[in-house]
Amino acid sequence: MTNSLTFLTTEQRNERTKNMDEMTTAEILKVMNEEDRKVAEAVKQVLPAITKAVDHISASLKKGGRLFYVGAGTSGRLGILDASECPPTFLVDPDMVQAVMAGGGNAFTKAKENSEDDAAQGETDLKAKQLTSDDVVVGITASGRTPYPIGALKHAHSVGAYTISLSCNHHSEISDYAECPIEVVVGPEVLTGSTRLKAATAHKMVLNMMSTTAMVKLGKVYENLMVDVHASNHKLRERAKSILMECTSATYEEAEETLKKAKLQVKPAIIMLKRSVSYEQAKKMLQENEGNLRKAMNES
Template identity: 45%
Template sequence: MEERGHLLTEQVNPESLTLDSLSALELVELFNREDAKTVEAIAAAKHQLAQAVDRIAEKLRHGGRLFYAGAGTSGRLGVLDAAECPPTFCTHPEMVQGIIAGGAGALVRSSEDLEDLFEDGSEAIAHRHVTELDVVVGITAGGTTPYVHGAIQAARQRGATTVFIACVPAEQVEIDADIDIRLLVGPEVLAGSTRLKAGTVTKMALNILSTGAMVKLGKVYGNRMVDVAVTNKKLRDRALRILGDLTELSRSECAELLERSDRNVKLALMMHWTGLEKDKAHHLLNQHQGNLREAITSIQG
């Protein structure tokens, strides 16, 4: 087996050498100090993250898809981020997809041995018929996961935009990808347990990529999720609060407006601010690729 002890994610953290003798409070304080490094790591990679946001938004705007590919914790984080896009931004489930080594079963049961299969990563990309319209984000804390490298290589061969996310410096693990994002949080409190800082910083990065791309796609107005899917009581309440805050209508008036728009917050706002009926408001939004601000500006001259 390949020796990986030189990797940053596998090294021993000198700050936690006495981990097993710390009190609960000392443990919490240590974790808190170490977790602060995740924010620094995001800041250090801000230019690469911004580049990825722009590329993802561009591809999605033209009908492409975003895929996260990973194994273990990295794969689970990708699946989680993908799963949260439809309720948050009312996206089609196929727009953002998580691919994890071992499939759905690996979400709840460890299947880490499957990360060593390069060909499985390649096959996962082929199975989803990835094209030049798509973006594939390979996620691997230690940077060496064969499954992820197989996915990235297959995606490049198909002309897709490739993004690589790892928590080791480029000189330790090289990759041929369009955008190379290194989130350097240092050795873990528990040596080699990359579900800790590496997992946290990866979650932060994926939050930025998906949310940033959706903002660029016009799925947000100001800082409100105007494309929220109203599928339960909590989300209906959120929709009514958004409408109330932005229109100053009463809650009952917001409820009536929401129903007239088929529970579509963005469409409800469009109807209220322009006076257009539902079909015409919907048509105008479509003309502006769903960007509410652009649609409103166009009619207000």
């Protein structure tokens, strides 16, 4: 590993903001907004690699494997954020999508920047998850050279788990340790070296794309609706009723009553309303079709 960051795109100075400390508030915000527009285009350039990653992730999850995000600092926090939102959005077990962060869970709210330099700890922390060849590991690092996720990917490779890297520099070091390297090159940051800006935005976009699309492939989505939403609070119960009304001709009252009968589960409630069957029959239809609502209703 080189000791210099000089040649990393994420460490270069942005020519447009060399006088940022002399800009007005409006000028700073304008240039930040214009730079942020470049992120989606950078992500577009790596869609083939993201497609490859998603296909492997969904295949792994279908056979009982798990998805792990590994990172330090902002990268680690983004992994935690995406992983933690999968259970309420898609009603999956919290173990299905997990995050491993340098410095542990406490580093989410209190920075432990030195922890990212320990490759051995990345390996140790992932070993604790009892990784198998059915799992997928995504190493996240804007610079592409952070030892912690590199150590984790080395361990993942040693046990036969599928490896993906996510970085923001061409020819990143971490790419050498991944079967599917994703390099989203967003260019120099508005604030030199502050990869919590464009680089983090790019990584947030890619992680959202990977987890959401994988869940679609798992049958967690019907049309563009969250039919596996965990209706655990008032807002989500109301969303569940709205989904029922969208998918069927049910009134609000009918949707509310059916949702209760379906134990707050949207998928069986939809089948109950559209096929006039009991909750038990609806559950059986789903089980016979691996939880895929469209297939259960013979609409494929």
